[in-house]
Amino acid sequence: MGQVKLAAAPARLNAVLGSCVGVALYHPRARIGALGHVVLPRSGGTGGGPAKFAESAIPYMLAQLEQRGASRTALVARIAGGACMFGTGGPLQIGDQNVAAVLAALKASGVRVVAQDTGGTKGRRVSLDCTNGELTVEIVGCPPRIL
Amino acid sequence: MPNCRPVSHTPLDVLRQLFASATHDASTAMCRWTDGLITLSLDEVREIPLGEVCDELNLSDELLTMVVLHLEGDVGGVMILTFDEENGRQLAAALLGRPVEHDDPWSILEQSALTETGNILGCAYMNALTRLIDRELVPSPPYFLQDYGASVLQQAILAQAMTSDEVLVCRTGFHRQGAELDWRVLFVPTEAMRRAMIEAIRTAR
Numbered sequence A: 001m002g003q004v005k006l007a008a009a010p011a012r013l014n015a016v017l018g019s020c021v022g023v024a025l026y027h028p029r030a031r032i033g034a035l036g037h038v039v040l041p042r043s044g045g046t047g048g049g050p051a052k053f054a055e056s057a058i059p060y061m062l063a064q065l066e067q068r069g070a071s072r073t074a075l076v077a078r079i080a081g082g083a084c085m086f087g088t089g090g091p092l093q094i095g096d097q098n099v100a101a102v103l104a105a106l107k108a109s110g111v112r113v114v115a116q117d118t119g120g121t122k123g124r125r126v127s128l129d130c131t132n133g134e135l136t137v138e139i140v141g142c143p144p145r146i147l
Numbered sequence B: 001m002p003n004c005r006p007v008s009h010t011p012l013d014v015l016r017q018l019f020a021s022a023t024h025d026a027s028t029a030m031c032r033w034t035d036g037l038i039t040l041s042l043d044e045v046r047e048i049p050l051g052e053v054c055d056e057l058n059l060s061d062e063l064l065t066m067v068v069l070h071l072e073g074d075v076g077g078v079m080i081l082t083f084d085e086e087n088g089r090q091l092a093a094a095l096l097g098r099p100v101e102h103d104d105p106w107s108i109l110e111q112s113a114l115t116e117t118g119n120i121l122g123c124a125y126m127n128a129l130t131r132l133i134d135r136e137l138v139p140s141p142p143y144f145l146q147d148y149g150a151s152v153l154q155q156a157i158l159a160q161a162m163t164s165d166e167v168l169v170c171r172t173g174f175h176r177q178g179a180e181l182d183w184r185v186l187f188v189p190t191e192a193m194r195r196a197m198i199e200a201i202r203t204a205r
Helices: A054-067 A095-108 B009-033 B050-056 B085-096 B108-133 B149-156 B191-204
Strands: A004-008 A012-017 A021-027 A032-038 A076-081 A112-118 A124-129 A135-138 B038-049 B063-072 B077-083 B143-148 B166-176 B179-189
Touching: A004 A012, A004 A054, A012 A021, A012 A032, A012 B149, A021 A054, A021 A095, A021 A124, A032 A054, A032 A095, A032 A124, A054 A095, A076 A095, A076 A124, A076 A135, A095 A112, B009 B038, B009 B108, B009 B166, B009 B191, B038 B050, B038 B179, B050 B149, B050 B166, B063 B085, B063 B108, B063 B149, B077 B085, B077 B108, B077 B149, B085 B108, B085 B179, B108 B143, B108 B191, B143 B149, B149 B179, B179 B191
Parallel strands: A076 A112
Antiparallel strands: A004 A032, A012 A124, A021 A032, A021 A076, A124 A135, B038 B166, B063 B077, B063 B143, B077 B179, B166 B179
16 A cells, blocks of 8 residues: 555566555556555655555656656556545545545646546456556455456 | 554553453343353554555455444544454344355345344443543444455545554454454554543543
């Protein structure tokens, strides 16, 4: 949680998501990917590493990828997560806000979102294949979905 | 536990003292509910870095059966009762006086047996907390869910993640006739609850 992982083909990057949002950025030519695990929409002045918040995670991921030679103009994004795990009546329904904040940050950075699987009330297990950029999303009781 | 960091000696000791007392009450209630079969013991009260909390609590992409109960309001928290499939089925079967079912989906009765267990444990913890902090706590109805353990924990620790990069968690284990079971109760207080607990114990001294 609140972390970013980077890898090149043929590695895979994995995460388990509840209300957090998984942001997969992929450079098709360089075959380099990054998977960010965003916890909250914004910091509001509280502490934490850049990957914890949507507003700082996206610029941080772009900088990390650019350092590895993956220019932002060719990057594409796939996102998943942002569930309300405890149903709509539970506390801290922040999944939707996380999704909105991630989408806004990606738009502001000029990164195209090619697929998303967000919302609902179930957790997700995601795996980014750095060979082709596909993001496999698994939800308990459902067949896997490839974004 | 290489990444275990004390909150600071005094508050951590204070919280351990509190949760030990609450766990004792919960154990008594559980023992009664299971006809003397099951008891509880406090495993740990720890503050864990946010990025490591799922690994440290052994909650990853494993599919778990859980009962979740909230203490609502600012001074609140989340209690999660976790089982693997086998152990959850065994408890439900023992409570219902039936043989263990392995293949069928969980019946309403089995789910009800587990949620009632969550209710009994949650009430025991809540009563102990209420006595300590002298505030009314409002529990949600417990509910049954099956999902990845890490995804549920994420939502439970959000309230703390908003103000801190470390998460305070109380973990309780279960025992059947002295043997440890693969069941856990996790209690994640909100920041306001944590402050209220520490303040209440300091005042009482």
